[in-house]
Amino acid sequence: MAEQKQNIVEIRHLFKSYRRGSLVVPVLFDITFDIAAGEFLALMGPSGSGKTTLLNLLAGIDKADAGGIRVDGLDITTFSETELAHWRANHVGFIFQFYNLIPVLKAVENLELPLHLTSLSRRERREHAEMALRMMGLDHRMDHYPQELSGGEQQRVAIARAIVTDPTILVADEPTGDLDRVSAEEILAMMERLNGEMGKTIVMVTHDPRAAQRAKILRHLDKGYLTNDDSQNPL
């Protein structure tokens, strides 16, 4: 009995190609799908199939050749660079394979950084940052620099940074790709909690079938085509 959920992301007839000199390399063909609010979606597919490209498009860090992307009712394909930057700061949380923390900032400062683009006061920024780190079980690591943390801890800081601005959607590109099994399990458990307990919409690109199992919905990309429609995860 699938209840009727509101769509938070609507992608319509999306095309994307890269230009290498005079050569045009098509990457995505006529992609159309929706993501419901509160969804946890895993995007799978072989290397080079266009997963990262698709994720970048719906997160507003790359531009499509054609097609529409509506997120929370806004068509982001019509945005200028500046509007996109503003929109990302408010609506998207990013988690990457290599954590991508700023190396010269302490854990807590890495979280305060995106908050500088909000209207929060200095004290509020610090409070929000500390709260998010505490949620990730990093109370004792606030003043550590990234290089003083393990891979798993760095990824937890990165997740904390992604949620500290309370974004509309979370995008994660192979968040466990660089981690050992135990740390990967930890990270996945956290993402499940974010989805389950806090109702965050998550789009996760992954190679790892075990990671994909945690998601509620699976999508497959192959050579730029979305292959199966709306397969419920047989979890």
Add this chain to the structure above:
Amino acid sequence: MMILKILFRNAFHSKLRSGLTILGIAVAILAFGLLRMVISSWYAGVEAASTSRLVTRNAISILFTLPLSYNEKIRQHEGVKMVSYGNWFGGIYIDEKNFFPNFCVEPRTYLAIYPEFVLAPAEKKAFLADRKGFVAGRKLVAKHGWKLGDTVTLKGTIYPGNWDFVLRGIYKGRDETTDETQFYFHWDYLNETIKKSSPQRADQVGFYMVAVTRPDLAAEVVLAVDKTFKNSLAETLTETEKAFNQWFIAMSGAIVTAIQMVSFVVIIIIMAVVANTMAMTTRERIGDYAIMKTLGFGSREITILIFGESLVITLTGCLTSMLLTFPAAAAFGHVLETFFPIFIISAETLCLDVLAAILIGCLAALIPTGQAIRIGIADGLRRIG
């Protein structure tokens, strides 16, 4: 602000690289500053020269002399307050590398015309009384450790033989632009000695120093003096002391130009080095910048980060070089004091140092900033890992 925090920490993140770059900048700016100082010291001699003093020399060349009889004729011109005269002696003290200017002068008039050479009355009296006496500047005396009453021997070059002189007075400069490395003795001593050995060279004067009553009369006196000796055996060329010094400096003008060019080459080289460092640094940070853009920061913040980092490094180097400038200039001035008697760190030099540092910092940041801004976020992120 967070951006400033990142900027400063970035600048000193790689301690070895930043340290070496800062050291390089410090040395280059120090060299630049010292070279500029050499140039300004060179011209300081000109600036210190008085416009109410004239120098009359042989019109053909400074190497030719004038008869002593001109003394009276020059003095009779209207507007002339006093006349003194002297010869370049060109003696060597022990070794050629001990070079300092030495000449003989008519002592009473010379001391009167050059009030900037301050001499204690007792010493002045002793100097005037001793035909073999000499007076030297404080710096020169200190350098060679002479004491009053010491006998100093100079080896003659223009006038052969060993010449003994007794130190009777040590002069102090009236201010810091006065040359304190000169050595002068009695013209009579030289003249009477050579009268015996080569009488045809006697009663000849290398240059006359002419003090005018008012500076605005200088031009008239110049014309009048040279006119008097027109069509005589030894025609004269008279000019203000300033022009005379300028002429002297113009002879070495090529060297000054070369030094000037070298000082700018130094800046260009260090600019290339810093630009290279900044390009490397920015390439390494392309990922960081991509993340900041992902989070919603824009070109403005990226520009501040790169320019700021570059300027922090160059200005730290500049500050280091300024702190080094004072001891370095002191040491430099000490070694070269006979050539550059007046070696001062001017505010202008320090300003030029800062300007050079800012120029280097900005130019070095320009291209990396352009690259960092132009690269798309997705491309930047792909560089990580």
